[in-house]
Amino acid sequence: MIAKINLKEQGLTETTPRLAVLKAMEANTAQHMSADDVYRYLLERDRPLPMSTVYRVLAQFEQAGIVERHSFDAERTKQVYELKDSEHHDHMICIKCRSVHEFLDPQIESRQIEIVENLGFSLTDHSLNLYGICAGCDRKDAQSEEAIKQ
Amino acid sequence: MIAKINLKEQGLTETTPRLAVLKAMEANTAQHMSADDVYRYLLERDRPLPMSTVYRVLAQFEQAGIVERHSFDAERTKQVYELKDSEHHDHMICIKCRSVHEFLDPQIESRQIEIVENLGFSLTDHSLNLYGICAGCDRKDAQSEEAIKQ
DNA sequence: ATACGAATGCGAATCAGTCGCAATACCATT
DNA sequence: AATGGTATTGCGACTGATTCGCATTCGTAT
Numbered sequence: 019m020i021a022k023i024n025l026k027e028q029g030l031t032e033t034t035p036r037l038a039v040l041k042a043m044e045a046n047t048a049q050h051m052s053a054d055d056v057y058r059y060l061l062e063r064d065r066p067l068p069m070s071t072v073y074r075v076l077a078q079f080e081q082a083g084i085v086e087r088h089s090f091d092a093e094r095t096k097q098v099y100e101l102k103d104s105e106h107h108d109h110m111i112c113i114k115c116r117s118v119h120e121f122l123d124p125q126i127e128s129r130q131i132e133i134v135e136n137l138g139f140s141l142t143d144h145s146l147n148l149y150g151i152c153a154g155c156d157r158k159d160a161q162s163e164e165a166i167k168q
Numbered sequence: 169m170i171a172k173i174n175l176k177e178q179g180l181t182e183t184t185p186r187l188a189v190l191k192a193m194e195a196n197t198a199q200h201m202s203a204d205d206v207y208r209y210l211l212e213r214d215r216p217l218p219m220s221t222v223y224r225v226l227a228q229f230e231q232a233g234i235v236e237r238h239s240f241d242a243e244r245t246k247q248v249y250e251l252k253d254s255e256h257h258d259h260m261i262c263i264k265c266r267s268v269h270e271f272l273d274p275q276i277e278s279r280q281i282e283i284v285e286n287l288g289f290s291l292t293d294h295s296l297n298l299y300g301i302c303a304g305c306d307r308k309d310a311q312s313e314e315a316i317k318q
Numbered sequence: 319a320t321a322c323g324a325a326t327g328c329g330a331a332t333c334a335g336t337c338g339c340a341a342t343a344c345c346a347t348t
Numbered sequence: 349a350a351t352g353g354t355a356t357t358g359c360g361a362c363t364g365a366t367t368c369g370c371a372t373t374c375g376t377a378t
Contacts, residue, residue, distance in 0.1 A: 032344085033355090067358090070358075095247070139269070149292055153287070
């Protein structure tokens with residue numbers, strides 16, 4: 019659960035566009051949203067905002083620590099955003115259905131710190147993305163192979 | 169050391185542009201090369217190739233498994249390529265000087281597989297990027313702080 | 319040498335994201 | 349509630365990275 023976010027507390031004045039983008043993000047916590055997703059959500063469910071404003075507001079939110087930006091797709095380099103909950107986590111991305119599963123593994127987390135320290139490097143951030151095929155798509159694959167055999 | 173690559177063995181006919189790009193990559197194994205780096209290298213040291221061809225050839229190489237494509241920069245989304253040696257490895261990127269250090273940690277590798285298996289997911293690929301400040305830049309930072317104090 | 323398909327060169331197009339600037343909205347103050 | 353000054357927005361034009369379409373050229377098997 020993500021605590022209700024108050025823009026003023028994050029040092030941002032409350033403007034209509036910012037509230038709209040925040041609402042869009044809060045309404046879609048289940049998925050990672052691209053700027054375009056936010057744009058289309060607002061167009062359909064709310065009041066249209068120009069793309070440039072969507073980008074700007076998302077950048078402001080990122081700076082303020084309200085959202086986190088990721089770039090999952092190994093090929094296409096579209097960026098997506100998610101509301102930042104207190105817990106850091108890594109991502110597992112299904113290359114078939116593009117679904118994203120979040121996880122956190124303490125063992126990996128602590129090992130990363132060890133590696134980095136051994137090299138005199140100071141860690142500010144990291145991203146671990148696992149790409150593969152999720153259980154759901156795997157099942158579907160098996161089914162369609164069945165179908166072909168018949 | 170990377171084994172000498174033979175284009176024909178990888179299913180690619182030997183053309184002048186492909187050989188040129190391969191040479192450029194082989195001459196710069198120490199760094200990760202962007203399409204633009206390859207373009208400029210050829211312009212200066214060899215014979216110019218149009219950007220579109222550089223991109224095309226790099227894409228062909230990627231498909232053939234000759235190079236690997238990464239996107240390190242968390243913000244800017246420029247892609248870089250490196251010749252694929254047999255060993256997979258992860259990357260540690262200095263956010264100051266942009267230098268990239270490669271590493272491989274068996275503990276993390278095996279833990280990833282465990283995590284994925286527990287979730288019925290089949291792993292095809294992964295990327296682990298650690299961002300921080302390298303020993304060299306850390307030293308420089310400390311020095312300039314000294315300088316300011318004086 | 320010839321012919322066929324594959325690969326290239328060229329520029330135009332696309333795609334995601336950013337920028338400059340005039341117009342407007344916030345909000346503290348009267 | 350009106351006012352003023354700053355922060356934010358809307359608009360369109362722009363950029364940088366990458367891709368595409370298509371006529372031309374090259375590589376290779378005959």
